[in-house]
Amino acid sequence: MSVAVRFAPSPTGQLHVGNIRLALVNWLFARSQGGSFLLRLDDTDLERSTAEYAAGIERDLRWLGLDWDRFARQSDRLDRYAAAVERLKAAGRLYACYETAEELSLKRKSLLGRGLPPIYDRAALRLTDADRARLEAEGRTPHWRFLLEHAPVEWDDLVRGPQHFHGRDLSDPVLIREDGRTLYTLSSVVDDIELGITHVIRGEDHVANTAVQIQLWQALGGPVPGFAHLPLLTDATGAGLSKRLGSISVASLRDDQDIEPMAINSLLAKLGTSDAIEARMSLAELAAEFDMAKVARGAPKFDPEELARLNARVLHATPFQAVAGRLQTLGFGGIDAVFWEAVRPNLSRLADVAEWWHVAREPIEPVVEDAEFASAAAAHLPAEPWDDTTWSSWTGAVKSATGRKGKGLFMPLRLALTGRDHGPELKNLLPLIGRERAEARLAGRVA
Numbered sequence: 001m002s003v004a005v006r007f008a009p010s011p012t013g014q015l016h017v018g019n020i021r022l023a024l025v026n027w028l029f030a031r032s033q034g035g036s037f038l039l040r041l042d043d044t045d046l047e048r049s050t051a052e053y054a055a056g057i058e059r060d061l062r063w064l065g066l067d068w069d070r071f072a073r074q075s076d077r078l079d080r081y082a083a084a085v086e087r088l089k090a091a092g093r094l095y096a097c098y099e100t101a102e103e104l105s106l107k108r109k110s111l112l113g114r115g116l117p118p119i120y121d122r123a124a125l126r127l128t129d130a131d132r133a134r135l136e137a138e139g140r141t142p143h144w145r146f147l148l149e150h151a152p153v154e155w156d157d158l159v160r161g162p163q164h165f166h167g168r169d170l171s172d173p174v175l176i177r178e179d180g181r182t183l184y185t186l187s188s189v190v191d192d193i194e195l196g197i198t199h200v201i202r203g204e205d206h207v208a209n210t211a212v213q214i215q216l217w218q219a220l221g222g223p224v225p226g227f228a229h230l231p232l233l234t235d236a237t238g239a240g241l242s243k244r245l246g247s248i249s250v251a252s253l254r255d256d257q258d259i260e261p262m263a264i265n266s267l268l269a270k271l272g273t274s275d276a277i278e279a280r281m282s283l284a285e286l287a288a289e290f291d292m293a294k295v296a297r298g299a300p301k302f303d304p305e306e307l308a309r310l311n312a313r314v315l316h317a318t319p320f321q322a323v324a325g326r327l328q329t330l331g332f333g334g335i336d337a338v339f340w341e342a343v344r345p346n347l348s349r350l351a352d353v354a355e356w357w358h359v360a361r362e363p364i365e366p367v368v369e370d371a372e373f374a375s376a377a378a379a380h381l382p383a384e385p386w387d388d389t390t391w392s393s394w395t396g397a398v399k400s401a402t403g404r405k406g407k408g409l410f411m412p413l414r415l416a417l418t419g420r421d422h423g424p425e426l427k428n429l430l431p432l433i434g435r436e437r438a439e440a441r442l443a444g445r446v447a
């Protein structure tokens with residue numbers, strides 16, 4: 001059977017780097033096994049889900065290159081959940097409960113106060129028909145719980161190893177709320193069964209869900225899939241991430257920080273694994289290196305500096321054709337392949353091209369500390385056309401004429417030609433600056 005996985009975010013905020021790690025791991029697992037990747041929007045929380053957030057999720061995943069083979073929306077599948085409810089009721093696995101939230105909270109507090117785990121006491125199972133009729137006459141509407149079997153629940157987690165739970169240590173989960181809406185615990189299993197999911201790969205926050213959901217899979221007759229629960233990513237301070245809090249979103253990395261998608265993919269594919277974190281230029285390379293056995297159990301931290309470092313590496317290896325369109329959008333349509341290759345080793349973010357465009361093509365204030373030396377150097381500027389051999393022949397001549405060498409030769413030239421003490425290699429930059437500007441700058445003029 002071929003592998004089928006899903007990424008199932010709720011459209012209740014912008015995807016953060018923790019969500020993306022999960023999306024990426026699902027995608028890489030699918031692609032590395034020739035399997036399929038489903039995007040499922042868990043949009044049944046009508047108060048918090050919005051069409052804008054849903055569109056944002058699709059945009060973020062596309063931008064990262066995480067394309068999906070199939071798409072589903074839980075709000076389109078409500079009839080499937082209703083059908084599953086009927087089957088569970090017919091099998092005697094759902095029972096009506098009438099406690100209010102306050103009553104349940106009191107019960108929990110009382111158990112905790114006695115040092116006991118806050119497991120639901122199944123009081124509703126002892127209600128008679130008459131009790132139920134009375135409660136409903138009082139105006140109470142039931143919520144419905146799934147009757148767990150008091151039996152062991154075990155699985156061999158692809159990340160956490162063998163997991164052991166027991167039904168008696170778990171509360172019967174609520175599957176239907178008072179207002180009749182089915183909850184994630186049920187809808188997610190119905191979808192996973194009907195959409196043929198073979199591996200559920202999600203965050204550690206779902207481990208307890210998995211324990212109860214395995215019994216639901218069995219009750220609904222679906223094959224129980226494999227599981228991998230990954231530790232949750234934290235921010236650099238160790239604090240948790242949440243869509244609701246607007247944690248480090250992919251949209252802000254893209255739109256505000258000018259980060260390359262492959263920098264994000266490279267970091268999140270390798271973070272918290274036994275592989276070194278290095279820049280990769282394609283998802284195919286990451287898929288070829290992917291192995292769930294490399295994922296560690298410790299909670300990884302997202303380090304923005306590491307991302308910045310990878311971003312620079314990715315840019316340094318990006319070919320001109322891959323950025324030509326974006327350069328045009330940024331207003332640098334005049335940049336060609338030669339210019340790009342000259343400046344890309346000095347970029348941390350794509351927008352940094354603006355500085356080198358300015359240096360090469362716009363008037364700058366030169367820094368001339370030794371006018372005599374600068375004028376001697378200017379006198380040796382060769383005739384155009386210039387290419388990447390011009391710098392070495394010119395500085396060779398300046399060296400012979402002035403007796404200067406090393407830093408004493410190169411730094412005054414760099415300061416005069418660029419107004420800066422750092423930047424792209426001058427052998428590449430000089431032909432872009434051109435003779436006229438070079439001559440004027442060596443004379444100390446703004447040019």
Ligand SMILES: Nc1ncnc2c1ncn2[C@@H]1O[C@H](COP(=O)(O)OP(=O)(O)OP(=O)(O)O)[C@@H](O)[C@H]1O
Binds near residue numbers: 201
């Ligand atoms: N910090 C995190 N690190 C890694 N994975 C995470 C993190 N937070 C959520 N996930 C995973 O992302 C996937 C999508 O989950 P979900 O949409 O519930 O995200 P969420 O950020 O927890 O949302 P919300 O803040 O709205 O509850 C799930 O597999 C979940 O386990």
